[in-house]
Amino acid sequence: xxxxxxxxxxxxxxxxxxxxxxxxxxxxxxxxxxxxxxxxxxxxxxxxxxxxxxxxxxxxxxxxxxxxxxxxxxxxxxxxxxxxxxxxxxxxxxxxxxxxxxxxxxxxxxxxxxxxxxxxxxxxxxxxxxxxxxxxxxxxxxxxxxxxxxxxxxxxxxxxxxxxxxxxxxxxxxxxxxxxxxxxxxxxxxxxxxxxxxxxxxxxxxxxxxxxxxxxxxxxxxxxxxxxxxxxxxxxxxxxxxxxxxxxxxxxxxxxxxxxxxxxxxxxxxxxxxxxxxxxxxxxxxxxxxxxxxxxxxxxxxxxxxxxxxxxxxxxxxxxxxxxxxxxxxxxxxxxxxxxxxxxxxxxxxxxxxxxxxxxxxxxxxxxxx
Amino acid sequence: xxxxxxxxxxxxxxxxxxxxxxxxxxxxxxxxxxxxxxxxxxxxxxxxxxxxxxxxxxxxxxxxxxxxxxxxxxxxxxxxxxxxxxxxxxxxxxxxxxxxxxxxxxxxxxxxxxxxxxxxxxxxxxxxxx
Numbered sequence: 062x063x064x065x066x067x068x069x070x071x072x073x074x075x076x077x078x079x080x081x082x083x084x085x086x087x088x089x090x091x092x093x094x095x096x097x098x099x100x101x102x103x104x105x106x107x108x109x110x111x112x113x114x115x116x117x118x119x120x121x122x123x124x125x126x127x128x129x130x131x132x133x134x135x136x137x138x139x140x141x142x143x144x145x146x147x148x149x150x151x152x153x154x155x156x157x158x159x160x161x162x163x164x165x166x167x168x169x170x171x172x173x174x175x176x177x178x179x180x181x182x183x184x185x186x187x188x189x190x191x192x193x194x195x196x197x198x199x200x201x202x203x204x205x206x207x208x209x210x211x212x213x214x215x216x217x218x219x220x221x222x223x224x225x226x227x228x229x230x231x232x233x234x235x236x237x238x239x240x241x242x243x244x245x246x247x248x249x250x251x252x253x254x255x256x257x258x259x260x261x262x263x264x265x266x267x268x269x270x271x272x273x274x275x276x277x278x279x280x281x282x283x284x285x286x287x288x289x290x291x292x293x294x295x296x297x298x299x300x301x302x303x304x305x306x307x308x309x310x311x312x313x314x315x316x317x318x319x320x321x322x323x324x325x326x327x328x329x330x331x332x333x334x335x336x337x338x339x340x341x342x343x344x345x346x347x348x349x350x351x352x353x354x355x356x357x358x359x360x361x362x363x364x365x366x367x368x369x370x371x372x373x374x375x376x377x378x379x380x381x382x383x384x385x386x387x388x389x390x391x392x393x394x395x396x397x398x399x400x401x402x403x404x405x406x407x408x409x410x411x412x413x414x415x416x417x418x419x420x421x422x423x424x425x426x427x428x429x430x431x
Numbered sequence: 432x433x434x435x436x437x438x439x440x441x442x443x444x445x446x447x448x449x450x451x452x453x454x455x456x457x458x459x460x461x462x463x464x465x466x467x468x469x470x471x472x473x474x475x476x477x478x479x480x481x482x483x484x485x486x487x488x489x490x491x492x493x494x495x496x497x498x499x500x501x502x503x504x505x506x507x508x509x510x511x512x513x514x515x516x517x518x519x520x521x522x523x524x525x526x527x528x529x530x531x532x533x534x535x536x537x538x539x540x541x542x543x544x545x546x547x548x549x550x551x552x553x554x555x556x557x558x559x560x561x
Contacts, residue, residue, distance in 0.1 A: 093472045094497045384474045
């Protein structure tokens with residue numbers, strides 16, 4: 062199994078380590094997932110996400126190549142900007158979901174999911190032939206830390222040589238002496254930053270940020286936090302069998318940019334938005350079925366916790382489910398037939414033989430009281 | 432830290448039984464320190480109803496942590512005569528005090544000789560490879 066540059070820190074902290082996409086990663090530290098979750102919601106948590114991959118795209122044709130690959134309008138990324146998109150196959154199935162940062166006019170870094178990195182990079186290469194751009198697999202060149210929570214910026218700012226970049230932008234800074242790419246992004250629903258830096262510099266920065274109050278948090282808390290915020294997890298809520306329209310990611314798909322899969326996604330968008338969507342006779346995309354489905358957020362009404370794979374009466378399946386530490390109830394996301402996707406709809410979820418009612422809720426499930 | 436009291440009988444699926452001091456046909460059941468540690472913070476215990484028949488080596492209840500659900504296996508066969516109602520509001524007692532406040536159910540054994548197949552604390556600890 063692969064280890065991040067912070068492996069020794071996790072062992073020293075007595076973290077519980079698990080195999081995640083071939084990486085030996087901390088799932089939780091001794092204080093437990095609830096304490097870590099609440100630390101991020103109320104103060105500041107720090108996650109080692111060095112298992113995530115990076116693909117660098119450089120050259121005069123970099124923008125055009127990314128425009129062909131990524132679903133969003135890459136030409137809209139300003140210098141120092143960030144953008145979320147999905148990578149699709151010709152059928153509109155999702156290969157991965159990604160953040161892309163524009164570091165220089167002709168240099169971009171795209172962050173991949175650990176489980177998909179090699180497949181993504183291969184896909185990039187296969188389609189790069191006609192473009193005047195170079196691709197570099199930078200997975201081994203970066204450690205990645207996510208510092209998240211209401212105090213995250215304050216804690217990172219205190220070790221930075223210049224003001225931190227705003228949300229959805231990026232800038233190079235020296236943090237406690239180490240050069241890092243600071244990105245105003247995250248996966249928790251809190252303000253904060255993600256830091257890309259040389260692996261050798263990561264342990265000292267981790268120590269310094271922890272010393273200043275950032276609480277180490279593991280993958281379990283990362284999952285409960287992202288699910289409360291209704292961020293998708295690839296492999297659960299996104300897959301090759303689902304298109305981004307069903308997944309509720311139509312907002313990051315710009316079919317007019319003619320990215321790979323755009324035609325399929327245009328058809329899926331039309332199918333789901335047509336007044337007759339619930340009675341559609343035209344097969345929609347993929348093997349998921351002939352009726353359009355939508356990814357909804359839900360909260361269990363009563364006791365119980367739905368889990369990935371639980372089926373729903375009348376059609377549909379839970380793709381993510383957990384207990385929400387912030388709300389104290391079972392929450393999750395599920396694909397359901399479009400006609401069952403309206404807010405307030407009661408879903409009957411089969412939780413290992415027990416039918417648990419759940420209510421379709423507004424996304425995100427957790428929103429900061431402000 | 433881990434502990435495996437000497438007065439309990441253990442099932443290799445990480446369950447314990449405490450034979451009632453007044454009625455040797457009744458046993459209290461729970462999960463071991465190892466089980467609760469592997470599971471993490473328990474957030475939900477879905478108990479079976481009193482009167483339910485449980486069978487040795489078969490699941491009779493579920494405990495859930497934030498991340499996962501886990502079956503609880505019966506170390507002995509019998510009929511459930513009582514469930515720990517306090518766990519509905521405080522399932523974390525299973526973590527904090529797995530052999531005390533975190534007990535799960537009490538069972539009237541249908542075959543008290545089954546206890547002979549259970550492990551003592553040393554034998555159970557040995558299965559953990561510690």
